[in-house]
Amino acid sequence: MSVESPDEAKWWESAEIALISFQDSNGDGKGDLAGLMSRIDYLKWLGVDAVWLTPIYKSPFRDLGYDISDYCSVDPAFGSLEEFDRLLEALHAAGIRLILDLVPNHTANDHAWFVESSSSRNSAKADWYIWADPAENGGPPNNWLSRFGGSGWEWCEARRQYYYHSFLVEQPDLNWRNPQLRAAIADVMRFWLDRGVDGFRVDASAVLIKDALMRDNPPNPQAKGKPPPQRQTPVFTDDRPETMDCIEFIRKVIDTYPGRIVCGEVQGKTDRIGHFYGNDKPRLHLPLNFALLDSQWDALSLQATIDSYFNAIPEKAWPVWVIGGHDKQRIASKIGEAQMRVLAMLLMTLQGTPFFFMGDEIGRKRVPIPSERVRDPFEKLVPGFDLCRDPERAPMRWDDSPEGGFTNGKPWLPLERPDGAANVAGQQRDERSILALFRALMALRRERGCLRRGGxxxxxxxxxxxxxxxxxxxxxxxxxxxxxxxxxxxxxxxxxxxxxxxxxxxxxxxxxxxxxxxxxxxxxxxxxxxx
Missing domain, CATH: 2.60.40.1180 (Golgi alpha-mannosidase II)
Incomplete structure (x- = not known):
């Protein structure tokens, strides 16, 4: 298969970083901008060309910062706008691009937009969120569910209406049918693009529009054994055709800034991923593809997974492969340490842009989290289904000291026990470690044109x-x-x-x-x- 790579997609090795878990600089147990600044030499040594940060915006932090109360400021726990500007300049000086998470589906309920919208049906931002009158019995307008359990509707006494929340009750969904809201999101994008960021990863990009008629979702025929939020087939809340117009709008904003890129979290089976690229109307440069994470781990299944993906994307579209993320279970726990090395070679030699999550390069597995240390609302609200994402989000282990070189204080989540090997320092001393393998593979990609752009x-x-x-x-x-x-x-x-x-x-x-x-x-x- 021969595919041409657009100029915007030539960021060959990209790593996702959950800033809160990368490097702490002030002893509060949470990673920050200054901590990331101190590790730029490591990123350059490793060979990554771009980093994608989970949200750094002002937030009450109920859901890893994906509940945003101000899109145009840095949360004080991470630092300041001035520190962000210095970090961006330092990354660019090191030849590393920066992608920020854009969260356009919802805000925190203490965002000024929602405070105004919820105050009155006649407020200037009354229609910036998804509101609906009660059903005839006074209950929620329909049967839509929250991904974090229970009804997706919450009552607001001031408006005598319900608002919809796809995720936490404190994360009300924005109304993308409102042109003023769209313009406000565009302004947010320009705020960061003007500062020099190189693009965005669009969170929950497949759920930006919900059914205008608010029709009930049907039951899921494969619901047995699944958590309650998955007991419906989300026909009227997820991956609506109208969502593509939202993504096209985001792309138009990005395209006014040459050389910038937009990635996106998409949903559905592999055969659905193609439409997120767009044809006559461009959409995402890189719809993130998690097929390797979901595949059975044998040669025949992997062969079929890879072929199905290449057949699903449009001609001339640039492929992308993802092997980890802040809300994906660590694949090393699934396939084992030995095959993790094989996966590294697969990721770095397939055609397309590779993404990995911080710690994948040292073969990191899921970190056991005691019940009393759980922070993830998924596990708290929908327990018993192994949905907790804290084992992936545990702080980065840089050395074999008790707190892993991550902090001088108490880390916000526990680290795995030190064993002298599963950390950066130990593996940097080992010329045959998986970290050495990742680095060698990235160097080979830069050296061989067939790996960068070949068929x-x-x-x-x-x-x-x-x-x-x-x-x-x-x-x-x-x-x-x-x-x-x-x-x-x-x-x-x-x-x-x-x-x-x-x-x-x-x-x-x-x-x-x-x-x-x-x-x-x-x-x-x-x-x-x-x-």
Missing amino acids: YEPLRSLQDVLAYKRTDGGDGLLIALNIAAEPRKYHWQGRGRLLMSTHLDRPPEPLPDASILLRGNEGVIIAIEAR
């Missing part, structure tokens, strides 16, 4: 080996990944030279014939030439 040619996966080629003119690489724990012999056509193994213990060398014995859980990159 993707799938090969048939046999005997637990996932294989494909990346080609760009005369530059060609073969990637062969053993998804099994036992050795596998792999054959191909043509001559080759081994460039890299996931074990980082094989020197570059010519291969005597068109075959190689892959050890268990080993992936290799081979430079190929036709006979």
Whole structure:
């Protein structure tokens, strides 16, 4: 498959950072802008080209800052606007772009917009949120549910109406049908773009519009065993066709700033992801693709997952691959340490832009969180379904000291026990660590044009080996990944030279014939030439 990369998408290695868990600078147990500033050398050493920050705006912080009370200020827990400007300048000086989270679906209930909107049906911002009269029985207008459990409707006595909240009751949904609200969001975007940010990741971009008739959602036929919020099929609240107009509006704002980019959190199966790119009307540059996280972990399933994704995106669209996030379970806990190295090679050699979550580069697993330390509202409001996101959000472990080099105080969430290996310092000393592998793979991407811009040619996966080629003119690489724990012999056509193994213990060398014995859980990159 040959896909052209637009200029805007040439940010090759991108890392998501939850600022509160990255590096604390003042001993309050929460990461901050100054802490991130102190780790820029690490990001540059690692080789990332862009970082995406979870929200840093002023917030009561009921949901990791996704409940925003002022879009145009930095929360004092993180620092100040002046510190943000210095951080942005330092990142750019290091050759690293900065993507901010844009949260256009909802605000906090103490945002000035909602305070005014909820005060009266006649206020200037009365229609900036989703309001509805009670049902005939005086209850909620329909059966829509909150993702955090219970009805999605909350009564407001001042207006004698209900407001809708897709998430927490303290996170009222904005009304994207209102042109004044859209203009206000555009102003927010320009505020940060004018400061120099390089783009946005749009949170909950698939749910910006709800059904105008407010029709009830039908029951989910696969509801058995699922948490209450998933016992409906959200036909009338999620992924409405009108949502595309909202995304097109956001894209138009971005496009007035050359070289900026908009990514987006999207929903639905792989075959739905294509429409988030747009055709005649551009939408997202990079609809974030979580297919590798969701795939069964065997060669045949991965082969099908990758093929399905490439077939789903429009011609000339630029692919994107995500292996972690602040609300996705750590994939290392699913596939194990050995296969995490294989995943690293897969991520960094597939065609497209790779995204990983802070800590993925050291193979971090889910951190056990005692019940008394849980902070995630998901777990508190919908317990018993393993929905807690705190194990992913636990602070970054930089060394094997008790608080991991993250803070001099008590971290806001506990860290895993130190073991001398699962931290940055320990792995920087180990030339064969998974951190060393991530760094080597990123360096190889910069070196080989076929990995940056080349075409993707799938090969048939046999005997637990996932294989494909990346080609760009005369530059060609073969990637062969053993998804099994036992050795596998792999054959191909043509001559080759081994460039890299996931074990980082094989020197570059010519291969005597068109075959190689892959050890268990080993992936290799081979430079190929036709006979």
